[in-house]
Amino acid sequence: MPTTAQVLDSHEAALLAQDAAKVSLHYAADAVLIVNGQTFCGPDEIAAMYAALIRDLPDAAWRTDVAMIHDDLAYVEWACDAATSRVEFGTDTFLVADGRIIRQTASFRIIVGG
Numbered sequence: 001m002p003t004t005a006q007v008l009d010s011h012e013a014a015l016l017a018q019d020a021a022k023v024s025l026h027y028a029a030d031a032v033l034i035v036n037g038q039t040f041c042g043p044d045e046i047a048a049m050y051a052a053l054i055r056d057l058p059d060a061a062w063r064t065d066v067a068m069i070h071d072d073l074a075y076v077e078w079a080c081d082a083a084t085s086r087v088e089f090g091t092d093t094f095l096v097a098d099g100r101i102i103r104q105t106a107s108f109r110i111i112v113g114g
Helices: 004-016 020-024 042-056
Strands: 027-035 038-041 061-070 073-081 085-097 100-108
Touching (some): 004 061, 004 073, 004 085, 004 100, 020 042, 027 042, 038 042
Parallel strands (some): 027 100
Antiparallel strands (some): 027 038, 061 073, 073 085, 085 100
16 A cells, blocks of 8 residues: 555656646545635546646646655645746645545645746
């Protein structure tokens, strides 16, 4: 069974590869993701959310500033820069069970232009 750190490493690699379908493989069938006040349930909805994120931040250079893991709980602070948009500060909290993400919250703001 993968550890929380291993699940997040694989999740990040899929995001860096800009592969929303591969990102969604890290989620349990009944996973819930809350992002900026919207709720996404299950891998299909989560994949659609990540596809939109990747579309809004094409070829982004992602940076993890803080990553803390305690057993099944992870907290991440991040930022990214794309050609025409960026996120100066984003944060995610993950709950992992049985090698899959079961709950996640995220907050960030995409800045378009300059």
